[in-house]
Amino acid sequence: MTDGGLVVLHTTMSGRHTGTCVTYDENARPSGALPATGKTFSVTQTHWCRSADGRLIEHWANRDDLGQAVQLGWVPPTPWYVLRMRLALRRARRSMADMNEPS
Template identity: 45%
Template sequence: MHDIAERAIHLVMAGTVADLRAVVHPDATNREAVDEPPACRGTGPEAFWATALWLRSAFSELAFAVDESVVEGDLAVTYGRMSGRQTGDFVVWNADGRVERAFAPTGRRFEVRHAHFQRVRNGLVVEHWAVRDDQSMALQLGWIPPSPLYLARCARATRRARRAAAAATAA
């Protein structure tokens, strides 16, 4: 079962929607989607694919190195290190599905610890949630402490993201 859970994580980093359909149940939910774009908040492989596209729009060279996997019952826990480089705006969404803020790209690399919890039934992921070290990522990427210039860049990135979200909603 841990192979399905690990594969699902790797496919979000570098797979296709067709790949995700092979490991994610049509009714699967991602508890982490509350801070992600509205398209990520649905169910099934398409919602997981939306998460993949959202992450890939902000980070290139995404990878997840597995340090440990544990399975108990229908729950697989995968602990490891996510890494990448921020080459695009990282947009954070609020619970109402609106852009909260955007972090402008810094070009810096990061490597942080993650634990992913995935419930697997009949060989497919049906639920996902995670514990991430977002503060270390923010420090490594230079988001905190922010310089005045970086704050201005983030304000512009947030305006861009809000305009793009409004245009997508209007279309």
């Protein structure tokens, strides 16, 4: 839908979780890791964009992050998944440390 400089998109995002998703803190260090579950998900999103002079100047989004997390088994986490999360975070931090070592 469009109205002047406003564009609205209602979309569905779907996929399968096949790789570790790593989050980073304000210092670009790994702060969390969600190891692959192999599960599929499908969630809706709505995006609102405002444009002026042919450029995108504002963007708002409404996503179903909780629905995605439940479908992927992130929430509520099982004790086994919490252990896998900690091991994946350890691997991500070690990988970052290895990249930062002088050669």
